[in-house]
Amino acid sequence: MQQLVAELLDGNRRAAARLISLVENDDPQKRELLKDIYPHTGKAYVIGITGAPGSGKSSLVDWLLKLIRKDGLTVGVIAVDPTSPFSGGAILGDRIRMQDHALDQDIFIRSMGTRGSLGGLSRATREAIQVLDAFGKDIILIETVGVGQSEVDIVKTADSTLVVLTPAGGDSVQTIKAGIMEIADIFAINKADLPGAERTTTEINLMLDMKNSEPWRPPVIQTVSVSNEGIEELWQALQKHREHMENSGRLLEIRRERVKRELTEQVEYLVKTKIWDEVKENLEFDDLVENIVHRRQDPYSTSADLLAQINFYDRGPGEGD
Amino acid sequence: MTAKKVRVLVAKPGLDGHDRGAKVVARGLRDAGFEVIYTGLHQTPEQVAEAALQEDVDVVGLSILSGAHMTLVPKIKDLLKSNGMGDVLLVVGGIIPEDDAEELVKSGSADQVFNPGEPLDNITEYISGKFYK
Numbered sequence: 490m491q492q493l494v495a496e497l498l499d500g501n502r503r504a505a506a507r508l509i510s511l512v513e514n515d516d517p518q519k520r521e522l523l524k525d526i527y528p529h530t531g532k533a534y535v536i537g538i539t540g541a542p543g544s545g546k547s548s549l550v551d552w553l554l555k556l557i558r559k560d561g562l563t564v565g566v567i568a569v570d571p572t573s574p575f576s577g578g579a580i581l582g583d584r585i586r587m588q589d590h591a592l593d594q595d596i597f598i599r600s601m602g603t604r605g606s607l608g609g610l611s612r613a614t615r616e617a618i619q620v621l622d623a624f625g626k627d628i629i630l631i632e633t634v635g636v637g638q639s640e641v642d643i644v645k646t647a648d649s650t651l652v653v654l655t656p657a658g659g660d661s662v663q664t665i666k667a668g669i670m671e672i673a674d675i676f677a678i679n680k681a682d683l684p685g686a687e688r689t690t691t692e693i694n695l696m697l698d699m700k701n702s703e704p705w706r707p708p709v710i711q712t713v714s715v716s717n718e719g720i721e722e723l724w725q726a727l728q729k730h731r732e733h734m735e736n737s738g739r740l741l742e743i744r745r746e747r748v749k750r751e752l753t754e755q756v757e758y759l760v761k762t763k764i765w766d767e768v769k770e771n772l773e774f775d776d777l778v779e780n781i782v783h784r785r786q787d788p789y790s791t792s793a794d795l796l797a798q799i800n801f802y803d804r805g806p807g808e809g810d
Numbered sequence: 811m812t813a814k815k816v817r818v819l820v821a822k823p824g825l826d827g828h829d830r831g832a833k834v835v836a837r838g839l840r841d842a843g844f845e846v847i848y849t850g851l852h853q854t855p856e857q858v859a860e861a862a863l864q865e866d867v868d869v870v871g872l873s874i875l876s877g878a879h880m881t882l883v884p885k886i887k888d889l890l891k892s893n894g895m896g897d898v899l900l901v902v903g904g905i906i907p908e909d910d911a912e913e914l915v916k917s918g919s920a921d922q923v924f925n926p927g928e929p930l931d932n933i934t935e936y937i938s939g940k941f942y943k
Contacts, residue, residue: 503894508865514814578840584861585850591857591864600865602815602845795876 490518494525497624499618502597505624512669514617523616529623531744533565534731535776537647538627539609539669542635545679547586549715549723550632554590556724557628559671563595565621566630572602573630577601583632597621608642609633615646615751636669644672645747648740649730652695653677656685664696673707677723681711705733767799816941817845818869821858823886827851831903833925835871835933842934854874855882859889862898869937874904884919897938903928
């Protein structure tokens with residue numbers, strides 16, 4: 490396992506691919522591996538691309554890859570598609586648009602199924618980012634599943650978020666709704682050769698100008714990915730946003746928030762694991778369930794009793810009997 | 811905790827542009843619980859092998875209707891081997907004459923060849939049988 494991390498740091502693509510599988514499959518050694526990888530992370534800049542199904546995210550990623558490579562930067566791509574809630578299977582088809590880059594050794598593309606996660610990303614997106622970061626990729630592009638209005642996990646994960654819209658997406662009230670319209674650092678109006686592009690652009694701009702106190706005003710850029718229009722402008726806007734994030738100190742701020750969340754989650758994970766190990770080992774959990782089912786006990790005092798018995802939780806006054 | 815997901819690359823190497831069959835199989839595999847990475851038309855053997863590596867797949871499924879299977883399949887098998895992925899299950903579908911199918915399996919290039927008319931369940935059960943006992 491240590492070997493695998495050494496190979497990753499050495500630029501071995503197979504090791505990168507293997508490591509992503511291990512973290513994605515919740516391998517027992519996952520935490521150990523991530524611990525070894527962590528000191529080598531924090532250098533990559535993470536760009537999220539989100540939008541409705543079929544809005545052109547993959548095609549825009551394909552074009553962005555060309556420009557990013559032209560600037561001499563290396564790239565990792567994580568492309569997420571939905572996992573079936575019925576069969577657990579998935580069709581991961583984002584790669585189709587990116588296959589021109591398959592043989593570029595400085596581009597690494599990985600498709601992931603959501604595997605039950607509902608926020609637009611896969612369960613292990615964050616861990617996969619760490620692997621690609623330690624792998625030495627300068628830029629990491631995250632393509633979310635095709636989203637609706639409220640799958641906005643990407644904003645907690647990416648340093649810059651690009652929201653891809655298409656013309657004729659509804660009236661102007663749609664633009665002031667909460668959720669996806671709030672998370673963009675940059676808007677792309679893709680398929681801008683279709684009727685309605687001007688109106689959509691105007692409506693987004695109107696919405697953005699309703700408040701002008703923010704230090705960054707998201708640009709709205711029309712793109713046509715089939716004919717490569719507006720892509721240069723889009724890449725420039727992304728670079729400008731990155732500069733803004735770095736120079737304003739905002740990047741450090743959001744990364745601090747992210748670490749805070751991560752640490753909290755890890756503590757919660759450890760506490761949870763520890764508690765359940767103890768509970769399952771020492772207590773007749775099933776008996777308690779039966780008692781509650783038959784209303785001999787209630788879940789509120791029983792849970793407090795459980796924790797009191799394993800010395801993990803001091804029962805506060807007023808709880809229990 | 812979920813069991814390890816089996817990942818399948820479905821690819822169309824070579825020059826024929828008919829992907830109906832590949833899509834039907836991809837869909838069938840999805841419904842059988844596999845994670846299917848679909849890469850689209852006109853792939854070179856190098857592209858297929860590299861996608862298999864980056865996606866860390868357990869199975870590569872090739873759909874070939876062009877008649878070039880005796881060239882493409884061994885080439886892809888060799889590339890997989892040189893990437894340290896010689897143990898990946900390699901299955902082929904398409905218009906493959908019986909003699910050729912036998913030859914591909916005997917030479918170790920392919921693990922299994924499926925021809926038109928093969929029930930979808932046979933394909934998914936064959937692959938499932940290799941990973942889920």
